[in-house]
Amino acid sequence: MVRDESRTSERQARHLSELDQQLTFRVEPGPSDAIRYPGAGPYDQRLGYTQLPRFIDGLERQGYEVTAQARMSPKFLELRDRGLAAIYREKDESGLDLAECHGRTLYAQRFPQRVYGAFDELPPLLVDSLLFIENRELLDPEHPKRNPAIEWDRFSKAVLDQARHLVDDSHRAPGGSTLATQIEKYRHSPEGRTDSGREKLRQMASASVRAYLDGEDTRAARRRIVLSYLNTVPLSAQPGFGEVNGVGDGLWAWYARDFAEVNGLLREPGGSGGAPARALAYKQALSLLIAQRRPSHYLVQGEADLNALTNSYLRVMAEAGVIPAGLRDAALPIRLSLRAQAPEEVQGSFIDRKAATAVRGKLAVALGLPRAYDLDRLDLRASTTLNGDVQRAATELLRSLADPQVAKAEGLYGFRLFNEGDDTSKIVFSFTLFERGNGANLLRVQTDNIDQPFDLNEGARLDLGSTAKFRTLVTYLELVAELHARWSPLSPEALAALSVHPRDALARWARDYLLQAPGASLKAMLEAAMDRSYSGDPGETFFTGSGAHHFENFEPEEDHQMFTVREALKHSVNLAFVRILRDVVHHVMSQSAKAGEALLDDRDDPARQAYLARFADQEGRVFLTRFYRKYKGRSAEEAEELLLHRRTPARLAAAFFGLEPQADAQDLAEFLARRLGSDKLPGDKALQDLVAKYGPERWSLGDRGYLAGVHPLELWVVGELRHRPEASLSELVAQSREQRQDVYAWLLKTRHKEAQDRRIRNLIEQDAFGEILRRWQRLGYPFEMLTPSYATALGASGDRPAALAELMGIIVNHGVRQPVVRVPSLLFGAGTPYETRLEAQPAKGERLLPAEVADTVRDALAGVVEGGTAGRLKRSFVLKDGTPVQAGGKTGTGDHRFMVTGKGGQVISSRVVSRTGAFVFYIGDRYFGTIVAYVREPYAARYKFTSALPAQLLKALAPTLLPLLDEARSCGVATTTVRARG
Structure with a gap:
């Protein structure tokens, strides 16, 4: 039995x-x-x-x-x-x-990439070779019910050999694994190894049960085992390719062989290339079947051993009649040569890759995977919200603009666009489109024309110019709404009795408006706030950002006009928005309990000391950083020469004892001889006088710096690096707290009250910008710092297109921020016992602005398209029935320059770092996004385009986008509806 x-x-x-x-x-x-x-x-x-x-x-x-x-x-x-x-x-x-x-x-993506689709596709020569090496009885048709997981004679011999090996270490104990158990091992055993007898039995049991999935007859299962093994056998890993599995991928990765070509040679004795080509193909394939036993050795560092072992098998297999003698003789002289790196794969279509890059990046982060490599190998099907047709069409258009003729045909040449001779291939274009869905914003298009992983939309801090006026307007109206909420319930008497800070023009206007229009709705008050007038006069000097600033308008004719807030946004008037931001800053400053006039009037207010200490610490850090960068990496002699060039003996002595506080008169003499020369060295009495006057512990750091004629912190930094050249900037900052306060001790003296007040006002202004930053961040501003200057209204703090799109989404959704959904569903392991489907259930939207504020901003942005800086887009979006679709947005031009100025303010040099044209927009009730044109040095200085360029490009994209506007939902309700939690 x-x-x-x-x-x-x-x-x-x-x-x-x-x-x-x-x-x-x-x-x-x-x-x-x-x-x-x-x-x-x-x-x-x-x-x-x-x-x-x-x-x-x-x-x-x-x-x-x-x-x-x-x-x-x-x-x-x-x-x-x-x-x-x-x-x-x-x-x-x-x-x-x-x-x-x-x-x-x-x-x-499919891994392995090169596989046999069915057993009949396998070259018989390859199958025969594999079975001879690993599992000779596997396809024996005599016993159709045979268990392929165990060959009892081999297994019994392996058990006996293992037992003998326990007694005699020199006795070889090869395994008795069949192909079925090998598959179980390299798929399901830890690290693909058999580390115990128990693990071997587990492999055999699993393979045995798996073999009978189709019933008692295992002939089909056995053929499937051969197919699976050849398709998936592990063959180490290689730079440029990664993990190699299967003979097909192995031939490509290790030998750069075309899979179809090799199979053709193996199937046909007289195939292309004749006997030598067939012998080479066979020997390479055979070597991979042999290498699987120790792939990391044979394929990575044991090429000579692999050649020898392959030749040995060629001889044995010819003797056994598995291969013809002629094939053996042709193959033996061939020396196998393994590649150190896989050949470069032919990339897919630029358009298709671009469509998926952003989503793959987000998905990898969501799953906690460090590499796209790992993501691509998952058994995962994910649905995205991207509209493939529009994505593809938009990408094709952006890419085609590298051809000047196409750019001209799309209307991108002309006033404030490209000029004749401009090279359009150097411009990066980025386009993002969202659809406001049911409970979520759905990404429909995210593309650009650069064939790189860099994401201009989310990965850069760009100077987007006047798009910052969009953020400024939202904050301005948000503050008006807060004043309405606070003061509209008050009686006329209570309103009239309100004390308003003299510099708070916004609060003063709000009080007067509510006195004149008691019971006014928030919408009415916001409309009135949009009708407030501001001057475009550039002649005023603005004291902001710790200095005096002058600003210019883009259009000279704006210099002598008055503009309502609505008109200022429509025409992007710089000086009007500088003044709007000043009103915002002064209002925020006046809301601070520390910002009252009493703080500046009362010399004894302890809050003054806290502000001044903070100023000393803050400005001291700035100087400390500058001096650290100036001297780090220099030798003591180089730093000394740079610090003390052409100094008098007195100044040198004052500096020397700051650098060497433990020094004595002899050390000073040697130092002065080195700096002045022996012939100019002071006499003994003069030397003693210098020690007495400037010696250690004689002066504070601030006074010593003054006596030495250098900034005290510069002297301190040089001294620290002189004795601790390895010190880091963070260490010096932590160590210099007392020194920074000491250097500004003069500021704490009451006779310098005017200087104190000026610095306190600057700090209060910084605090106001900190509050504005908090408000901007709540609405999606992506950075941790905001330039504390009215220039922020003109884009000095930079922005990101994706962040502007988020803000536009809040406006389009009437003040509610909806979560962004890119991947509404994921299906892991389809058709397996692990199959798991997950669907996005984003949290309920968060109200960030009153609906009236959002709707007022939306209406104002429509004016930018109806007759403002984006007027070229007017009536660009019209439905099939002739109904125009309202569009709005905000333009911005960024001209980022690195400038060097002289003492009088004259420009010594100017280098254009980058140029940007941006447009953040909405189309109808559902769609919004950003479109950006960007060029950086060394090409940026050649171009003069403005934000008119992205506006014109959006017009060129209009035919692609119009089908979306005609549909109830651009991808159908079933695929875009996302349920909200909460």
């Missing part, structure tokens, strides 16, 4: 096929209560099955919910709990699939 069973597997077949009928799983709604995730096998890790609990936990914290998951049958769970691998038809290849919003594939 045992002998018959070992040959036929009759009883195993009956029992295991009946068992397999109970190993089922089904997918049902909601999280599974009957699932066992796999262990740390390479296959399960690579495809993401092992990490599924971590993925699910992280995604749930980000607003996703498990909407469906597999349930394993009781018998399935029982075998998993006993240690067997999950028994199902495993995938030989898988990878990331991204679908656009219509369900069409946007991006797909």
Whole structure:
């Protein structure tokens, strides 16, 4: 019975096929209560099955919910709990699939990339060679029910050899693994290794049960084992390629061979290239079948050993009749040469790659994966909100603009656009479009024309110019709304009795307006605030940002006009917005309890000392940083020469004892001789006088710096680096707290009250900008610092297109910030016992602005298109029935320069670092986004375009976008509706 069973597997077949009928799983709604995730096998890790609990936990914290998951049958769970691998038809290849919003594939990866689709595609020569090396009885048709997981004669011999090896270390003990158990090993055993007898039995048991999934007859399963092995056998890893699995990928990675060409040579004895070409192809394929035993050795560092072992197999296989003698003889002289790096892969279409790059980056972050490499190898299908048709069309247009003829055809040449002779290929264009969905903002298009990972939309701090007026306007109206909420309930008497800071023009106007219009609604007050007038006069000097500033208008005719806030936004009038921001800053300053006139009047107010100490610390850091950068890395002699060039003996003595506080008269004499020369060295009495007058502990750091004729902190930094050249800037900052206060001790003296007041006002202004920054950040401003100057209204603090789009989304959604959704659903492990579907359930939108404020801003932005700086877009969006779609936005031109000025303020040199034209826009009730044109040095100085360029480009994109406006939902309700939590 045992002998018959070992040959036929009759009883195993009956029992295991009946068992397999109970190993089922089904997918049902909601999280599974009957699932066992796999262990740390390479296959399960690579495809993401092992990490599924971590993925699910992280995604749930980000607003996703498990909407469906597999349930394993009781018998399935029982075998998993006993240690067997999950028994199902495993995938030989898988990878990331991204679908656009219509369900069409946007991006797909498959690993391995080069595989045989069916057993009949395998070259018989390759199959015969594999079976001779690894599993000679596997395809024996004599016993159709045979268990392919065990060859009893090999297994028995392996057991005996292992037992003998325990007694005699010199006795070789090769394994008895079949191809089926090898697959179990490299897929599901930790690190793909067999580390114990128990693990070997687990592999055999799992392979045995898996073999009977199709019933008692295992002939088809055995062919599938050969196919899977050749498609997935691990063949180490290689720079430029990564993990290599399967003969197909192995031929490409290690030998740079075309898969189809090699297979053609292996199938046809007289194939292309004749006998030498066939012999080379066969020897390379054979070497990979052999190398799998120790792939990291043979393929990475053991090329000579691999050649020798392959030649040995060629001889043995010819003697056994597996291969013709002629093939052996042709192959033996050939020396295998492994590549140190895989050949470069042919990239997919620029357009298709661009469409998926941004989403893949976000998805990798969401899953906590450090590399796109790991993401691409997951068994994952994710739906995206991207509209593939529009994405592709927009990318094609942006890319085509590198041709000046196309740019001209799209109207991009002319006044404030490109000039004749401009090279359009140097310009980076970026376009982002969102759709306001039900509970979420859906990314429809995100593209640019650069074939690089860099994301201009989210990855750079750009000078976007007057788009900052958009943020300034929102803050201005937000403050008006707060004044209305506070003061509109008051009686006329209470309003009249309100004390308003003399410099707070905004609060004074609000009080007077409410006195004249008692009971006015917020909407009415906001409209009145938009009708306030501001001058465009550039002749005023503005004291801001710790200095006197002058600003200019873009158009000279604006210099002598008055503009309402509405008109100032429409025509982007610089001086009007500088004055609007000044009103905002003064209002915020007046709201601070520390900012009252009493603080400046009362010399004894302790808050004054706190402000002055803060100023000393802040400005001291600035100087400390400057001096550190000036002297770091210089030798003591170089620093000394730079600091003390052409000084008198008295100044040198004052400086020397600051650098060397432990020095004496002899040290001073040597120092002066080095600096002045021996012939100019003071006499002994003069030297003693210098020591007495300027010696250690004689003066404070501030006084010593004055006596030495250098900035005290410069003297201190040079002294510290002289004795501790390895010191870092952070260490010096931490160490210099007392020194920074000492240097500004003069400021604390009451006779310098005017100087104190000036600095206190600057700090109060900085605090006001800190409050404005907090407001901007609440609305999506992406940076931790705001330039404390009225120049911020003109873009001095920089911005990001994505952040501006977020703000526009708040305006379009009537003051509510909705979460952004790029990936509404994810499906892990489709068709496996681990199948898990998650869908985005974003949190409820957050109201950040009163609806009246958002709607007032929206109406004002429409004026920019109706007759302002983006007027070229007027009536660019018209539905099929002739109905015009309202559009609005804000333009911005950034001319970022590095300038060097002289003492009188004259410009010594000017270098154009970058030039930017930006337009943040909305179209109708649902769509909004940004479009940017950007060029950096060394090309930036050649161009003179303004924000008219992106506005014209959006007009060129209008035919592509119009179909979206005619649809109820651009991708259909079923694929874009996202439920909101809360």
